[in-house]
Amino acid sequence: MGATIIDGKAFAAKVREKVATHVARLVDEHGITPGLAVVLVGEDPASQVYVRSKGKATTEAGMKSVEHRLDPSTSEADLLALIRDLNADETIHGILVQLPLPKHLDEDLVINSIDPAKDVDGFHISNVGLLGTGQKSMVPCTPLGCLMMLREHLGSLSGLNAVVIGRSNIVGKPMAQLLLGDSCTVTIAHSRTKDLPGVVRGADIVVAAVGRPEMVPGDWIKPGATVIDVGINRVDGDAGKTRLVGDCYYASCEKVAGAITPVPGGVGPMTIACLLANTVTACCRSHGLAEPEGLTA
């Protein structure tokens, strides 16, 4: 038997196509090109790869892409000054500061200095508060991508039991808010949760976002449940190579779940697609134009 594989890569391609169509309309009918600025402080090789693929996807969708690569020793004042400039730049509709930042920089301070209207990561306290109260906001890309895949696969989520494993500000908490918004009964589980296997076994929807390679085995999964694996963990593989695995043990979960997202090719590509979607959304809102349909929560 085996679970339906939710193909995030294919779904992301569709989202990106929708984004590109909307961008073309903005350019043709309004003379507006949405612009995304990505700020990377330091030289973490994995981060550089993400920044590059984000830039490529942005250009491919017909948008303007700007990258700022700053020295790892960049001062907080200099970073804040750059953000101030980007906030004031009318050609920039989305600003993403790649996390984590080097330890000498105050992440909360930096994120909250971004104009909330340009905060395409949805990490600014204003957007967090708006999401939590069910108001129009910028929604964090990874949870938004997960929600889109869940709706596509399940249709209505109303009344389903959802367990989110992980309580981070960037995935777990906003994911829980979105699931609640779609009328799920939501449990946020974490490292201190009592009887985690038992809690997960009650779930129709499992979103694993802890960053622990293969920690969720198939015998925690309720037969037929939908499993969204947010983890992207690089582990040692065969012949001295590395490979990517999720937070779920795919081989055993796949046998029990009704549907599951693979790693790679699941949530990751959707995150990037949603970043583009959020940039178009931010651009439309800033110009008082109709938002693209199906690209927001």
Ligand SMILES: Nc1nc(=O)c2c([nH]1)NC[C@@H]1CN(c3ccc(C(=O)N[C@@H](CCC(=O)O)C(=O)O)cc3)C=[N+]21
């Ligand atoms: N402010 C901020 N916003 C972010 O959204 C953000 C960030 N900081 N810091 C770093 C993480 C990481 N991240 C990924 C996005 C897509 C893939 C992705 O598409 N991964 C591919 C695999 C890529 C590979 O092969 O290495 C996949 O899952 O199929 C991975 C990682 C966004 N991040």
